[in-house]
Amino acid sequence: MSKIDHHLFSAHEHALDPEPCPLCGGELVIRQSKHGPFQGCSNYPTCHHIRSLTPSGHDIEKVLEGSSCPQCSQPLAIKKGRYGLFVGCTHYPVCQHIESLQESDNTQIPCPACGKGHLVSRTSRYGKQFYSCDHYPHCKYVVNDKPVPTPCPVCGWGLMVEKKVRGQLRLVCPQKKCGHQSERV
Known part of the structure; x- marks a missing residue:
């Protein structure tokens, strides 16, 4: 049977401290919206600072090998956005090229x-x-x-x-x- 090293827990207690808001210094808390989780300032509605928990707002599902963006020649990827799956440039936000997964008939x-x-x-x-x-x-x-x-x-x-x-x-x-x-x- 292995022993739990309690020293690890006491050394990292400060890691669970909340992050301060860059605008007002308030506490950033995780909130939920219809588009998914995000971090928002606890001083809302006085402070309106929010931050997406995904850096670009889109999750990359799979990079399409051998494909290139017609605008910037970077690889394309299947991404997941608010309206479902789509094909987009991996060089987002510099290049904002997107395509639908479903071909229009x-x-x-x-x-x-x-x-x-x-x-x-x-x-x-x-x-x-x-x-x-x-x-x-x-x-x-x-x-x-x-x-x-x-x-x-x-x-x-x-x-x-x-x-x-x-x-x-x-x-x-x-x-x-x-x-x-x-x-x-």
Whole structure:
């Protein structure tokens, strides 16, 4: 049976002392937010000093060997941020290049609202898929269901969407005023 060396505990008691706030000298305490833990001043709201417990605010999951950033030629890495996983430059914050892990699916369906762009598959921050015009922010057209390049036979709108209605897959006009439904063939 091994003995515990109590001298180690008494020598390092000062290591557990709280760190002082660099702005007001108050005590820094660990706090929790919806984005994770951080250190904040105990004199809040008088002092607003906070510090992230991760230096860059993003956790590097894996460095992608053989990849290079198109802006600065540094290696790219898979990182974890507030909205999930993404690819970013390892030279952050000097280089702020980021890419989505999920490739956006260009449907080649012309946008019926502006006529200039095409509908592109995107994922919301909650993980839900939707389709929007690639000319955003000039065109803000969005549909939540999968678009089909068939014009509506009733109102003439440039596309229909696939929607499950009462257990059957149907083509539905996305215009609220029309609402035409036809059975999927």
